[in-house]
Amino acid sequence: MKGLDTAYMWDLVPIILGYVPLTLGMAIVAMAAALVLAAFLAILRVLRVPVADQVVAVFISFFRGTPLLVQLFLFYYGLPQLFPAMTSIDGITAAVIGLTLHFSAYMAESIRGAILGVDRSQWEAAQSIGMTQGQLLRRIVLPQASRVAAPTLMNYFIDLIKSTSLAFTLGVTEMMGAAQKEAAGSFLYLEAFLVVAVIYWIMVELLSVGQRWMERHLGKAVAR
Amino acid sequence: MKCEIDIAGLVKRFGPTTVLSGIDLCLKPGERVAIIGPSGTGKSTLLRCLNWLDRPDAGRITLGDLSVDAAHASRAQILALRRRTGFVFQNYALFANKTARQNIMEGLTTVRGWNKARATERADEILAQVGLADRGDSYPAALSGGQQQRVGIGRAMALDADLLLFDEPTSALDPEWVGEVLDLIRSIADGRQTMLIVTHEMQFAREIADRIVFMEGGRIVEQGPPAQIFGDAHDERTRAFLRRVT
Numbered sequence: 001m002k003g004l005d006t007a008y009m010w011d012l013v014p015i016i017l018g019y020v021p022l023t024l025g026m027a028i029v030a031m032a033a034a035l036v037l038a039a040f041l042a043i044l045r046v047l048r049v050p051v052a053d054q055v056v057a058v059f060i061s062f063f064r065g066t067p068l069l070v071q072l073f074l075f076y077y078g079l080p081q082l083f084p085a086m087t088s089i090d091g092i093t094a095a096v097i098g099l100t101l102h103f104s105a106y107m108a109e110s111i112r113g114a115i116l117g118v119d120r121s122q123w124e125a126a127q128s129i130g131m132t133q134g135q136l137l138r139r140i141v142l143p144q145a146s147r148v149a150a151p152t153l154m155n156y157f158i159d160l161i162k163s164t165s166l167a168f169t170l171g172v173t174e175m176m177g178a179a180q181k182e183a184a185g186s187f188l189y190l191e192a193f194l195v196v197a198v199i200y201w202i203m204v205e206l207l208s209v210g211q212r213w214m215e216r217h218l219g220k221a222v223a224r
Numbered sequence: 225m226k227c228e229i230d231i232a233g234l235v236k237r238f239g240p241t242t243v244l245s246g247i248d249l250c251l252k253p254g255e256r257v258a259i260i261g262p263s264g265t266g267k268s269t270l271l272r273c274l275n276w277l278d279r280p281d282a283g284r285i286t287l288g289d290l291s292v293d294a295a296h297a298s299r300a301q302i303l304a305l306r307r308r309t310g311f312v313f314q315n316y317a318l319f320a321n322k323t324a325r326q327n328i329m330e331g332l333t334t335v336r337g338w339n340k341a342r343a344t345e346r347a348d349e350i351l352a353q354v355g356l357a358d359r360g361d362s363y364p365a366a367l368s369g370g371q372q373q374r375v376g377i378g379r380a381m382a383l384d385a386d387l388l389l390f391d392e393p394t395s396a397l398d399p400e401w402v403g404e405v406l407d408l409i410r411s412i413a414d415g416r417q418t419m420l421i422v423t424h425e426m427q428f429a430r431e432i433a434d435r436i437v438f439m440e441g442g443r444i445v446e447q448g449p450p451a452q453i454f455g456d457a458h459d460e461r462t463r464a465f466l467r468r469v470t
Contacts, residue, residue: 128306128311129380130335
């Protein structure tokens with residue numbers, strides 16, 4: 001058995017780190033878009049908007065019921081067959097859109113649960129002073145629901161960061177793609193994938209520390 | 225004298241059960257009316273219908289120039305009705321994500337469109353009025369039941385509503401907090417605010433109300449001045465109820 005080529009690993013670190021901005025960028029854009037979409041879907045479901053409610057239910061069922069990789073392939077390689085205009089979409093855009101749709105389905109369900117967890121009396125109190133549906137959601141219900149949903153949503157963000165590695169299968173050179181390319185040149189697969197694994201791991205750990213700090217901090221502010 | 229608030233033929237059903245079977249009630253400006261009666265006779269439902277928290281199935285509610293017909297009430301009418309009827313909940317129902325001051329300000333800024341400076345000033349006046357000038361920055365979870373209910377009353381007062389509705393405002397309170405809340409309601413009543421109050425505090429009702437309404441089985445059985453209802457009720461059902469509770 002050969003030992004690990006640690007010198008090679010150290011050389012790889014800055015190369016892989018160079019792709020962290022792309023990975024984080026895709027994750028942040030997809031997360032922001034997914035949050036907005038998920039909140040919207042959750043509200044349609046909570047308010048039981050006719051037709052939209054059923055459409056959203058099918059949307060959520062599909063994106064939770066099929067693997068992310070399959071969804072990305074369908075989107076990037078499959079759909080252009082039907083819509084030739086989609087051929088011009090690059091891998092990064094396709095990955096971000098795919099991740100957005102996939103994670104919005106999961107996040108919509110946890111946001112919906114959090115909204116339903118807000119006490120009925122909070123809705124009534126807001127209605128009683130004459131707030132519109134939009135005002136009561138924006139000012140009373142969603143702020144309370146988001147505190148409940150925050151830890152779960154943070155977990156989805158962590159999952160999302162790791163899932164950006166699948167963009168590699170759409171030909172995007174992100175952290176995973178870069179590691180694969182390096183390994184293909186040097187044949188040092190173990191070293192390359194270990195480096196990329198450790199960098200993901202550190203990113204996620206840093207986020208978890210931030211999450212714990214935020215939860216303590218938010219909890220204090222409202223003292224509940 | 226003309227009615228300030230006129231309720232006509234109000235009906236509310238929950239599934240097969242008729243909870244309100246045609247309520248007619250006229251409140252004169254500044255009149256303070258207490259509704260009494262056994263549990264489950266529709267007293268709270270009547271109040272909730274007046275604030276459209278429960279949607280009446282039939283009938284008409286008229287407040288000055290605003291007339292809302294249950295059969296075809298528009299969204300704008302419902303919002304206007306709610307704006308003009310302040311509701312005080314049994315369980316306070318303060319906004320958990322807002323401080324005491326923000327709870328009172330919410331109706332001023334979001335609903336009435338006041339700017340923040342003006343709303344803050346008014347909220348602080350109301351806080352002083354309900355005896356909580358020093359608790360404006362506290363969140364509901366940090367307040368006692370009595371304090372929460374006083375903020376709840378302040379929130380309803382901030383609307384400058386034509387009618388204040390009190391739905392058993394002291395029923396959820398520990399006995400030690402009942403007095404301070406009743407004192408506050410008494411002081412509001414002294415200002416000749418038109419109010420409708422559902423209560424089990426008979427002594428209190430007798431003291432502050434101009435008129436007592438006795439309800440049973442979704443109907444108004446009898447109404448009149450406190451002295452007459454408590455001293456010489458005409459209806460046997462009223463007398464039986466009062467024997468049980470006093």
